Amino acid sequence: MQRKVINLIYFLTVFIFCSAFCTNLYAQNKLKFSCSAQIAEALGKDVIEILKEKRGIVFDLKIVSSDTALHRLENGFSEIAAVTLPVSFEMAEKGYVAIPFCKDPIVVIADKSVKLESVSSEEVKKIFSGEISNWSQIKGDVLPMVKIIPCETTGAYKNFERLFMGIKPIKFDFMTYCSISVISGVESMKGAVSFISHGAAVKSDKIKIFDIDKVSPMNSKYKYFQVFTFVTKGMPSESAKGLIDVALSKKGQDIMKEKGMIPIIPLD
Amino acid sequence: MKIKLLFLIIFVFSGCASFTTAMWPEVEKEVVGKDTIVDEKVGYDYELKAKEKSFKVIGIPYCLEKAPVHKITKKQHRGIVFIVIEVPIWGLGLADWVLSYVISESSEKDELIGYRPTGAKKECLDQKEISLISQSKIMIQNSESGEVYWTKTDENGEFSLKDVLGGYSGEKTWNIFMNYNNENRYLTTIWW
Numbered sequence: 001m002q003r004k005v006i007n008l009i010y011f012l013t014v015f016i017f018c019s020a021f022c023t024n025l026y027a028q029n030k031l032k033f034s035c036s037a038q039i040a041e042a043l044g045k046d047v048i049e050i051l052k053e054k055r056g057i058v059f060d061l062k063i064v065s066s067d068t069a070l071h072r073l074e075n076g077f078s079e080i081a082a083v084t085l086p087v088s089f090e091m092a093e094k095g096y097v098a099i100p101f102c103k104d105p106i107v108v109i110a111d112k113s114v115k116l117e118s119v120s121s122e123e124v125k126k127i128f129s130g131e132i133s134n135w136s137q138i139k140g141d142v143l144p145m146v147k148i149i150p151c152e153t154t155g156a157y158k159n160f161e162r163l164f165m166g167i168k169p170i171k172f173d174f175m176t177y178c179s180i181s182v183i184s185g186v187e188s189m190k191g192a193v194s195f196i197s198h199g200a201a202v203k204s205d206k207i208k209i210f211d212i213d214k215v216s217p218m219n220s221k222y223k224y225f226q227v228f229t230f231v232t233k234g235m236p237s238e239s240a241k242g243l244i245d246v247a248l249s250k251k252g253q254d255i256m257k258e259k260g261m262i263p264i265i266p267l268d
Numbered sequence: 269m270k271i272k273l274l275f276l277i278i279f280v281f282s283g284c285a286s287f288t289t290a291m292w293p294e295v296e297k298e299v300v301g302k303d304t305i306v307d308e309k310v311g312y313d314y315e316l317k318a319k320e321k322s323f324k325v326i327g328i329p330y331c332l333e334k335a336p337v338h339k340i341t342k343k344q345h346r347g348i349v350f351i352v353i354e355v356p357i358w359g360l361g362l363a364d365w366v367l368s369y370v371i372s373e374s375s376e377k378d379e380l381i382g383y384r385p386t387g388a389k390k391e392c393l394d395q396k397e398i399s400l401i402s403q404s405k406i407m408i409q410n411s412e413s414g415e416v417y418w419t420k421t422d423e424n425g426e427f428s429l430k431d432v433l434g435g436y437s438g439e440k441t442w443n444i445f446m447n448y449n450n451e452n453r454y455l456t457t458i459w460w
């Protein structure tokens with residue numbers, strides 16, 4: 001019994017001394033940021049680096065769906081959210097501040113084995129409603145279509161449904177939890193087709209991006225856009241304002257334009 | 269009894285932990301210090317002061333707070349496992365532990381390598397002028413549709429929303445931005 005007590009005391013002593021060796025780090029200004037996967041993929045790292053370099057602001061970044069990002073904001077888990085969904089009037093009445101900052105084309109992507117360059121909007125509707133299931137039905141090779149879509153809670157799903165499908169339900173073969181995971185799915189499956197933001201799609205050289213109705217997503221006449229919006233609960237904090245200002249800055253806008261996005265608040 | 273005492277002494281002063289600590293190479297790490305400084309002016313914070321039917325834009329200079337960054341090179345306190353094993357068997361080993369601690373602490377070298385922004389803004393110590401931001405472009409954005417309207421501040425840094433949104437019906441939230449020195453800055457959001 002005596003030995004056990006001595007051993008216990010000693011273990012505790014060693015533990016306390018070991019803990020005392022930990023160095024306390026001076027906490028930098030941390031911004032809790034919930035970001036849609038599409039926005040994080042398109043802009044995230046570049047903007048984060050600018051913000052860290054210029055203002056020393058460090059992110060506590062959580063990449064989730066747009067819907068989840070708004071819920072996290074509502075429940076106090078983040079100070080600012082970046083979403084691809086429109087913010088309702090009801091939310092504005094409750095005191096949420098929405099700042100749309102850029103538009104990004106939503107594009108239809110396919111595996112590189114598909115030998116087509118353009119599809120019509122009507123064909124896109126038929127593909128994702130299940131009426132077309134083989135590429136040969138739209139002048140491609142005889143190759144079955146594999147439809148991969150992002151989860152229903154994502155901004156990509158909701159925006160695509162609104163812009164292309166109307167009242168027709170979406171039919172699919174695979175569904176991904178994270179919206180940008182559709183890119184990996186399309187890269188690895190022959191005949192695969194999906195939809196995602198242009199800013200995220202251009203990062204991969206193993207997929208092709210279709211023109212819609214023979215209009216390229218880089219063309220100003222392209223009609224299918226998602227709007228990227230910053231949302232805060234009440235007025236943005238100083239750190240959140242820093243992030244917003246970086247997105248509106250020349251450097252931030254140059255990054256957006258490089259990836260085919262259109263800044264909503266132009267500099268000139 | 270003497271043999272037991274001898275073993276005890278050997279294990280107390282065996283030096284497993286202190287030997288391991290001394291022989292292992294030093295480890296480098298960066299530590300941000302707490303003695304912050306206020307650096308030179310880096311920009312203006314813009315505030316919108318509401319008057320009766322117009323707004324005034326003022327600029328308050330701010331400086332960034334910076335914290336020193338130290339490179340600390342030190343031998344890590346190692347061999348805790350040896351001490352933990354020794355103690356329950358022999359009830360001692362503290363001397364070994366203390367010796368390895370001394371080796372570790374005495375090897376510490378501290379070098380200041382620069383300053384890094386902490387992210388906090390501070391009032392500049394020697395420049396406290398507040399400027400009226402005159403003849404600057406003001407952008408007013410409908411937060412629902414994203415549509416942007418334009419106006420300019422006058423020589424007093426003032427602008428009126430009524431001039432821009434006078435014909436608009438229905439209550440909406442509007443984001444107000446300013447373009448100054450070719451940079452866009454978010455000012456505030458209002459109901460109109």
